[in-house]
Amino acid sequence: MIGIGGAMAAVIVALVLFSFTSSRPKNGDGCLSFTYVMVMGGEEFHACGQYAQQLCTSPPKLTSDGGLANDFKFRLRIACREAKIGPQAAS
Secondary structure, three states, rough: HHHHHHHHHHHHHHHHHHHHHOOOOOOOEOEEEEEEEOOOOOEEEEEEHHHHHHHOOOOOOOOOOOHHHHHHHHHHHHHHHHHHOHHHHHO
């Protein structure tokens, strides 16, 4: 019983330490990384280099009627500004 409790405590400590030491990528160095709202939850988005430059310079024309497309456009604009890519970098 004590051995099982000790093993469980070790696993919990390992998970807590892992969660503090791992992190998702940040915007910058020519890369975009953000989470945006989707129908079934959140979606991670990551782009670097020429693709990130293209997205920030000429954002996609999204035709969705709902707020989901608006959330992607909003998060993209913020990520471009933080990464200092495209025309949003100055605003």
